[in-house]
Amino acid sequence: MIVALIIACEVGFWVLLAAGLAVRYLLKMRCTSVVLLLCEPILEVVLFVVTAIDLKRGAEPSWEHGLAALYIGFTVAYGHYTIRWLDGHASHRIAGGPHPPKPPRYGMARARHEGRIWARTVVAAAVACALLQGAVLYVGDAGDVSSLRSFQGAALRAAGIHGLIALTYLIWPRKGPAGVSEEESSRTLTKR
Template structure:
């Protein structure tokens, strides 16, 4: 199962980079659009392979749970990841200076809250997928790994929420090291 997840992740980034290359270097907008359309199809394929694997009697594992997380994150953050890749492509390959200034203060806090909102969406989508898998498997002893993945992700979501809120409660006043390197 982990091979499918890794394959989906690699295919995801290849499709995005090929779409950006087609858009900016080849100037082929239709090809670029087609390649961007492949991105959600890759997620769909991972969903199908995960459910088929479980229906064929595979013991539910952490890898199946990770595939649910991958799908939720890919759907919730997909546009953000593509925008990030688009900006990096323009800077690295086209040598365009986008003059993006690191955010500080309330603006940084609002961005972090928006990203936390995306995390909540990813969590809801991925959790739905996890509980669907648990329902498909149906045996309590066979779903322990999936439940553990869900518990860990729930904790991660809680920690992310606290950190995101801290940017509003304690806004930064100047650039931090991470802001200086573009993170």
Template sequence: MSSVGWMIVFCEIAFWVVIILGLVARYIFKQKRLGMILLALTPLVDVILLITAGIDLYRGEAATKAHAIAAVYIGVSIAFGKSMIGWADQRFQYYVTKQGEKPRKRYGIEYSKHYFKGWIRHLVAYIIGVGILAGLIFWINDTSRTEALSGIAKIWSLVLGIDLLIAITYFIWPPKEKGISSGS
């Protein structure tokens, strides 16, 4: 695995370690300010990854799938980061500290709307990630060195389209709570 590949693994682990440390500081040690500082460090993880990938490409390396996935990771982290922290925060409060509301499952049109909001976040991640990929392709200006970047952009475009179709189907056939019949 390339240095960028390992950095992606490191950054994903670091992202969740910083979140967990922030939640532990906030709820277990009652250090709300320290917890907030730790949670605010999550964007730093993205900056480290961006710098690593940029240096690698600046040194003349051909762009690999790892470089492309780094752009995807950054887009997803920016678009979903706050909601992932909120998700972790709610579950940490309920399951670890035995406080807060129990995370509830969504059904019906509520689920459909929630999924569609997730698709909007996916679209934002896509715009950011593909923007980074397009910027790298423009910056490198050598199609033989950027094939992996454009390939991942094409795959992600397909995935985004499939995700939209799934979101639409949830409005047509919203998920029902188990054990509840449709009344027919």
């Protein structure tokens, strides 16, 4: 049941996002699109509540509950970023707006960009670990919480691996082709 709800939340995220952007750029109804886009966090709240109710009713903590926590953490950290990224592309493609900026490709500008993306992964892991710890405390000694603990480890490993990848951009910055300065590379990305 939890996996089906996670899938439904993911589908709902993309349906609400597509509807919100279509209403914004095709129907020119900005306020309505904002309301549609603000409905997206409700999906995560529903998933959280249903997962808590499932545990309250005595369900054995399983990988499904861990996956729900990871999904919520990822959505909290990357949801707004994804919406803004797609909004920029929809504005360009549908409404004739400016081309959205690309991330920098070279030097320290790229390292800073990768560091900001890694920080989002750290937030995702922190949210997931906090939710999982709450579930562990909620279940208490009544059930086997090893699967929840393993998902905490998975979240921390993902943040660690992503951190190592981001660190490689800092230690070994990629050099741009001749004639492209780091300053020009850093102008391709606006702060979000």
